[in-house]
Amino acid sequence: xxxxxxxxxxxxxxxxxxxxxxxxYQRPTTSALTWLLCxxxxxxxxxxxxGEWIAPTVGSDFVSLFGLNAGAxxxxxxxxxxxxxxxxxxxxxxxxxxLGIYFLGRELIQLWGQKRxxxxxxxxxxxxxxxWLAVHWSTGGGPMIGTTAALVALLVSYACINPDHGExxxxxxxxxxx
Numbered sequence: 001x002x003x004x005x006x007x008x009x010x011x012x013x014x015x016x017x018x019x020x021x022x023x024x025y026q027r028p029t030t031s032a033l034t035w036l037l038c039x040x041x042x043x044x045x046x047x048x049x050x051g052e053w054i055a056p057t058v059g060s061d062f063v064s065l066f067g068l069n070a071g072a073x074x075x076x077x078x079x080x081x082x083x084x085x086x087x088x089x090x091x092x093x094x095x096x097x098x099l100g101i102y103f104l105g106r107e108l109i110q111l112w113g114q115k116r117x118x119x120x121x122x123x124x125x126x127x128x129x130x131x132w133l134a135v136h137w138s139t140g141g142g143p144m145i146g147t148t149a150a151l152v153a154l155l156v157s158y159a160c161i162n163p164d165h166g167e168x169x170x171x172x173x174x175x176x177x178x
Contacts, residue, residue, distance in 0.1 A: 032114045033105045036121070037098055040147060043086035044094045063087060067143025068129050070136045081129040082122070087145035097147040104154040111161065124153030 050062050068084035088094040109117045128149020159165075 031109075032118065033102065033109060036105070036118075037102060040086065040088075040094070040098060040101075044088045044091075047087050063143055063145060067145045068132060069143045070133055070140050073133060081126055081133075084129060084143070084145050085125045085147045085150060088147070089145055093146055093148075097151050100151045101147065101154065104151075104158050107158060108154060108161075120153060120157060121150045124150040127153070 047062050066080065066083040066087055068080045072080055088097065105117060108120075112120075125147070129144075131149075132144050
């Protein structure tokens with residue numbers, strides 16, 4: 001009978017011994033990179049749900065509202081210089097961009113910190129939009145969407161920081177084998 005009365009007190013003692021059960025436990029925060037990836041996924045889901053399942057005309061309007069378009073920027077819709085990176089045309093483009101941002105972002109955030117990483121991401125998105133506008137200013141063209149400009153900037157930055165990253169696989173003795 002005494003064992004039955006001791007079990008609840010033993011269980012509460014065991015739980016209080018665990019660090020994550022205490023009030024002073026510092027829960028890990030969600031990284032800014034995870035938030036960025038979630039925002040990009042959310043943009044794709046919104047565009048896809050609105051465009052393919054709810055109302056195809058609303059989905060096309062979604063791209064025409066947030067995609068980068070020279071005529072819209074001329075009309076004063078400057079938010080498109082950044083909002084275009086939140087949309088992707090298909091799942092393959094989204095996956096490639098997410099994987100690249102994830103793997104490069106993990107390395108660059110460790111080297112630079114989150115503020116500098118996001119500064120590069122934002123400025124690369126803005127610069128990519130401005131370059132696209134410079135090319136399409138007079139001809140117009142359809143709306144541009146995707147995060148590829150920022151991904152390329154992250155890749156170039158990583159390559160500049162680590163120019164000899166794959167050097168240990170180079171044929172050093174001239175034998176032709178790695």
